[in-house]
Amino acid sequence: MAIVVGSGAGGATVAKELAFAGHRVLLIEKGPEISEEDAYRHYANVDAGVKLMRTCCLGGTTMVSAGNAMRCLENELRGFGIDLTSEFAEVEQELGVQELPDALIGDGTRRLMDAATRLGLPVRKMPKFIDPGRCCQDGRCSFGCPAQARWNAARFVDAAREHGAQVLTGKSVTGILTRGGQVRGVLCGSQEYHDDLVVVAAGALETPRLIGSIGIPTSSLFCDTFASIGGVFPDIRFNQDVPMGAYVTQKSSLILTHYSRQLVATLQGAGHTVEDGDVLGMMVKIADEDTGLVGDTIEKGVTGNDARRLTEGSAVAGAILAEAGADPSTFVTLPLRGSHPGGTARIGVSVDARLMTRITGLYVCDASVLPATPGAPPILTLIALAKYAVKRM
Ligand SMILES: Cc1cc2nc3c(=O)[nH]c(=O)nc-3n(C[C@H](O)[C@H](O)[C@H](O)COP(=O)(O)OP(=O)(O)OC[C@H]3O[C@@H](n4cnc5c(N)ncnc54)[C@H](O)[C@@H]3O)c2cc1C
Numbered sequence: 001m002a003i004v005v006g007s008g009a010g011g012a013t014v015a016k017e018l019a020f021a022g023h024r025v026l027l028i029e030k031g032p033e034i035s036e037e038d039a040y041r042h043y044a045n046v047d048a049g050v051k052l053m054r055t056c057c058l059g060g061t062t063m064v065s066a067g068n069a070m071r072c073l074e075n076e077l078r079g080f081g082i083d084l085t086s087e088f089a090e091v092e093q094e095l096g097v098q099e100l101p102d103a104l105i106g107d108g109t110r111r112l113m114d115a116a117t118r119l120g121l122p123v124r125k126m127p128k129f130i131d132p133g134r135c136c137q138d139g140r141c142s143f144g145c146p147a148q149a150r151w152n153a154a155r156f157v158d159a160a161r162e163h164g165a166q167v168l169t170g171k172s173v174t175g176i177l178t179r180g181g182q183v184r185g186v187l188c189g190s191q192e193y194h195d196d197l198v199v200v201a202a203g204a205l206e207t208p209r210l211i212g213s214i215g216i217p218t219s220s221l222f223c224d225t226f227a228s229i230g231g232v233f234p235d236i237r238f239n240q241d242v243p244m245g246a247y248v249t250q251k252s253s254l255i256l257t258h259y260s261r262q263l264v265a266t267l268q269g270a271g272h273t274v275e276d277g278d279v280l281g282m283m284v285k286i287a288d289e290d291t292g293l294v295g296d297t298i299e300k301g302v303t304g305n306d307a308r309r310l311t312e313g314s315a316v317a318g319a320i321l322a323e324a325g326a327d328p329s330t331f332v333t334l335p336l337r338g339s340h341p342g343g344t345a346r347i348g349v350s351v352d353a354r355l356m357t358r359i360t361g362l363y364v365c366d367a368s369v370l371p372a373t374p375g376a377p378p379i380l381t382l383i384a385l386a387k388y389a390v391k392r393m
Contacts, residue, residue, distance in 0.1 A: 001023065001024040001025065001026060001195045001197070002018050002023050002024070002025050002026070002195060002197040002198070002199065002393075003025075003026045003027075003028065003185060003186055003193055003195045003197070003198045003199070004018070004025060004026070004027045004028070004198075004199045004201060005028050005173045005186060005198070005199065005200045005201060005202050005210070006028075006029060006030070006060060006200070006201040006202040006203060006206070006207075006366060007027055007029040007058050007059060007060055007153060007154070007157050007167075007201075008059065008060020008061055008062060008153055008201060008203055008366060009060060009061070009062050009153055009366070009367070009378075009379045009382040009383055009386075010201040010365040010366035010367070010382050010383075010385075010386050011027065011029075011060065011153075011199070011201030011202075011365065011366065012027075012059065012060070012062075012153035012154070012156035012157045012160070013153070013156055013365075013382070013383045013386035013387060013390075014199045014201060014363075014365050014386050014389070014390055015027045015156065015157060015160040015165050015167075016156040016157070016159045016160040016163075016165075017386065017387055017390035017391075018160075018165075018390055018393070019159075019160040019161075019163035019164060019165040020159075020160075020163055021390065023197075024164065024165075024166075025160060025164070025165035025166070026165070026166050026168070026193060026195070027157065027160065027165055027166070027167045027168070028168045028171050028173055028186065028188065028193070029057075029058050029167070029168065029169045029170075029171070030056055030170070030171065030172040030173070030202070030206075031044075031055070031056035031057035031058060031060075031169065031170070032057055032058065032169050032170050033057070033058040033154075033167075033169045034057045034058065034059075034063070034144075035144075036063065036144045036145050036146070036148060036152065036154075037140075037143070037144045037145070037146040038144055039055055039057065039059075039063035039064050039143065039144030040064065040142075040143040040144055042055045042056055042057040042063070043055050043064070044056040046205060046298050048292065048297075048298040048299050048300040049299060049300050049301040049302070050223060050225050050288075050292075050300045050301065050302065050336045050337060050338045051335060051336070051337045051338070052205065052223055052298065052300060052337075052338050052341050053337055053338065053339040054203055054205065054341065058154050058157055058167070058169055059152045059153040059154035059155075059157065060153055060203060061203070061339075062151075062152040062153040062154075062379060063144060063152050063153075063154065064141075064142045064143065064144060065141065065142070065150065065152070065377075065379060066128075066141045066142055066242075066243045066244045066377075067128040067129050067130040067141055067150040067151070067242075068126050068127070068128065068244055068377040068379075069092070069095065069097040069126075069127045069128055069129050069377070069379070069380050070126075070127065070376045070377050070380060071088050071380055071381065071384075072374040072375070072376040072377070072378055072380070072381050073370060073371065073372060073374050073378075073381055074088075074381075076371050076372045077347075077371065077381075077385070079371075080347050080348060080353045080371065081353050082347075082353055082385070082388060084381070084384040084385065084388055087383075087384035087385070087387045087388050088380065088384045090384075090387065091380055091383045091384050091387070092380070095129035095151045095380075095383075096129060096131060096151070097127050097128065097129050097380070098127060098128065098132070099125040099126070099127055099128070100125060100126075100128055100130065100132060100135075100242060100245055101132050103132075104132055104135055104137060104242055104245075105125070105241070105242075105245050105246070106137070106237070106238065106240060106241030106242070106245070107236060107237065107238075107241075108233070108236045108237065108238030108241050108257070108259075108280050108324075109238070109241045109242075109245040109246055109257045111236075111280070111324040111325060112246065112257045112280070112282065112320055112321070112324045113125075113246045113257075114324070115320050115321075115323035115324035115325075116246075116248050116320050116323075118323060119319060119320060119323055121248045121316070121320070122248060122249060123246055123247070123248050124246065124247060124248075124249075125245065125246050126244055126245055126246055126247050126256070128150075128242070129150060129151040129379075130149050130150045130151075130242065131149045131150075132149075133149075134147050134148060134149035135147060135149040135150075135242065136149065137240060137241070137242060138240055139238075139239050139240045139241055139242065139243060139259060141242065141243050142243060171188050172188060172189075173186045173187065173188055173200075173202065173210065174187050174188060174189055175187035175210070175213065175214075176198065176200070176210055176211065176213070176214050176359075176362065177192060177194070178214055178359050178362070181358075181359060181360055182196060182359065182360045182361055183195075183196060183197070183198045183359050183360065183361040183362040184196065185198065186198060196360075196361045197361050197363075197393065198361060198362050198363070199363045199364070199365050199393075200345075200362070200363070200364050200365075200366075201364070201365045201366040201386075202366065203341070203366055203367065203368070204221065204294070204341040204342045204343065204344045204345075204366065204367045204368045205221075205294055205298060205341055205344075207344065207345050207364055207366055207368040208294045208344040208345050208350075208368060209294065209295075211345055211350060211357060211362075211364060214359070216345075216350055216357050216358065216359070216362075217349055217350055218294070218344055218345055218349070218350055219290075219343055219344055219345065219346045219349045219350065220290045220291060220292055220293060220343060220344070221290060221291075221292030221293060221294055221298070221300055221341060221342070221343055221344050222287075222288050222289070222290040222292065222338075222340075222341070222342055222343045222373040223288060223292065223300055223338025223339070223340055223341045223342070224285050224286070224287065224288060224338055224339065224340035224342075224373065224374060224375055224376075225285070225286055225288040225300075225302065225306055225310070225336050225337070225338045226283050226284060226285040226286070226336070226337055226338065226339065227283070227284045227310050227313070227314055227333050227334070227336055228258060228260045228262070228263060228281060228282075228283055228333065228334040228337075229281060229282050229283075229284065229314055229317050229318060229321065229331060229332070229333050230259075230260070230263035230266075230267070230279050230280060230281030230282070230321070230326070230331070230332060231267075231279070231280060231281075231321055231322075231326035231327050231328065231330040231331040231332070232267060232272055232274055232278055232279065232280075232326065232327045232330040233278065233279065233280040233324075233325055233326045233327070234274075234278050235277055235278060236277065236278065236279070236280050237277040238259050238277070238279060238280050238281065239259050239261075239276045239277055239279070240277075241257070241259065243257075243258060243259055244256045244257060244258055244283070245257055248316070248320070250312070250313060250316060252286060252308075252309040252312050252313065253284050253285060253286045253309055253310070253312065253313030253316075253375075254284075254285045254286075254375055254376055255282055255283070255284055255285075255313055255316055255317050255320070256282065256283045256285065257281075257282060257283075258281050258282050258283035259279065259281050260281060260334060261276065262334050263279050263281050263332065263334065264276055264278075264279050266332045266334060267279060267330060267332055270330075270332060272330055280321055280324060280325070280326040281321070282317040282320060282321055283317075284310055284313035284314050284316075284317050285313075285375065285376075286306060286309040286310055286313065286375060287309075287372075287373040287374065287375025287376075288302075288303075288306045288309075288338070288373055288375075289303045289305055289306055289373075290343050290372075290373055291303055292341075294344050300338065300341075302336060310336070314333065318331060340367065340374060340377070340378050341367060342367035342368060342370040342373070342374070342378065343367075343368065343370055343371075343372070343373065344368045345364045345368035345369055346368070346369060346370070346371050347369050347370075347371045348371060350364060350368070350369070351363065351364050351369055354389060354392045354393070355369055355385070355389040355392075363389065363393065365385070365386050365389050366382065367382060369385070370382075
């Protein structure tokens with residue numbers, strides 16, 4: 001048997017791949033099993049300076065993803081001898097990755113794309129793991145898809161179950177059992193579950209605590225810090241566009257079309273008479289410096305280099321917004337957030353190129369193992385890496 005801790009992008013993939021390979025699997029997830037459209041109720045964000053975003057439920061943070069599907073860190077992983085070429089192709093096929101058809105690109109997104117083109121910026125539609133035939137275009141991907149159009153990791157959990165995996169929800173793993181350099185199982189409070197193959201995939205904010213408590217070295221945190229910028233554009237109804245439908249790659253940032261309800265509240269607070277459909281926005285996401293810390297507390301600040309990259313990106317995002325017709329005199333930004341926490345149990349520090357720790361049979365397979373800040377959506381890479389690791393377990 002194998003025990004998998006956590007059911008997000010990493011854990012659900014490991015559980016499915018092991019179950020398909022004929023192993024008995026026990027998957028233990030701290031959060032509850034939910035219906036997709038309720039995912040927003042399970043945000044468990046951490047205010048660490050930069051606000052770190054995640055959800056704790058079956059399917060993990062994939063339950064609120066925007067469906068963005070980019071390959072990232074291919075070269076960095078190759079530096080460790082990990083070539084994911086075939087796994088990426090497999091994942092893209094399995095998740096049906098494709099750009100959205102023009103009919104699903106809303107007016108706000110189209111205006112931002114046209115504005116970026118007029119400014120000479122290389123704008124592209126975002127590849128998505130969203131089924132265009134099912135998409136209901138209500139813009140609520142990051143609340144939880146109400147139309148089952150966007151892939152999420154709970155689907156992999158279902159597939160694992162169909163192949164015999166046992167799934168426990170609402171149960172937190174509190175410790176790892178070892179003896180003589182070999183893993184023996186996990187602890188959930190006073191209850192023990194025994195096995196000689198354990199895969200920790202509790203996410204970058206929990207995994208280092210679990211493995212750190214048995215003396216495995218851990219590493220510093222990154223989160224792809226992002227700024228949200230928006231301004232007034234009456235009746236544009238950008239809130240109903242599929243979020244992050246297009247992006248512009250800059251040297252020091254990734255700039256995405258982006259709506260946030262918090263922009264509306266902030267504009268209202270600044271005295272503007274706006275409703276949900278009156279705001280146009282963009283996100284500036286950077287590959288932040290990995291200076292964060294997960295210990296008894298979690299800390300993640302902004303370095304001078306981070307601030308410079310965010311400022312450069314924000315200037316470009318502001319220019320696109322203004323060119324697209326948003327009123328520059330109304331522009332606001334939100335407090336900094338990070339939606340890709342990672343790096344806290346890296347390849348080369350906590351695990352080897354098979355993702356195994358120095359404890360035989362104890363693996364890590366989630367965003368903790370990423371060797372560098374992606375500055376881009378990591379789900380595709382996490383799934384590909386999990387497939388790669390399972391083949392070597
Ligand atoms: C709003 C939002 C939108 C996003 N959109 C995208 C996108 O479009 N594309 C993309 O590539 N990325 C996106 N991301 C990032 C992506 O969702 C995460 O990087 C990815 O899901 C991380 O996978 P993971 O396996 O490391 O952790 P998670 O998916 O967070 O899974 C960890 C799981 O472990 C469980 N757990 C924690 N502790 C324990 C414990 N002690 N015992 C048992 N279980 C435990 C948690 O409850 C959770 O279910 C987005 C993130 C956010 C917040």
